[in-house]
Amino acid sequence: MIRLAVLLCLSPVLGLAESWSGVLVDSKCWTNEEHNINPRDTTLFVDRDRNLEIRFCAPSPKTKSFALVPADGVGLQLDSAGNGRAADVVRNAGKQTIYRVAITGDLAQNMLHVDSIFILK
Numbered sequence: 311m312i313r314l315a316v317l318l319c320l321s322p323v324l325g326l327a328e329s330w331s332g333v334l335v336d337s338k339c340w341t342n343e344e345h346n347i348n349p350r351d352t353t354l355f356v357d358r359d360r361n362l363e364i365r366f367c368a369p370s371p372k373t374k375s376f377a378l379v380p381a382d383g384v385g386l387q388l389d390s391a392g393n394g395r396a397a398d399v400v401r402n403a404g405k406q407t408i409y410r411v412a413i414t415g416d417l418a419q420n421m422l423h424v425d426s427i428f429i430l431k
Contacts, residue, residue: 331410333378334379337385338375340363387420414427
């Protein structure tokens with residue numbers, strides 16, 4: 311009975327890791343593109359070409375700071391460990407125009423604490 315109670319108490323802790331998928335981009339470039347808007351524009355999401363922004367901010371092997379852009383277009387910054395893992399993925403994948411990835415980890419205050427990252431085919 312005690313084992314069951316301990317298991318039930320620990321089960322929420324074990325299930326915290328979530329999964330996200332999207333496109334890996336250079337974080338600094340993506341932040342600059344997000345702030346590069348007309349202050350009088352009221353249709354922020356209508357007249358933006360997200361695909362062009364994603365291609366423009368594609369990471370290179372020298373990129374040190376990464377973000378994940380899911381389908382909704384809101385960039386999620388990676389933590390320092392995630393940046394290291396993402397850099398390894400980009401270096402090992404070779405030159406690509408778009409890096410579609412899946413990430414598991416925890417999200418806290420728009421920062422992804424990465425457990426694992428891999429390229430989607």
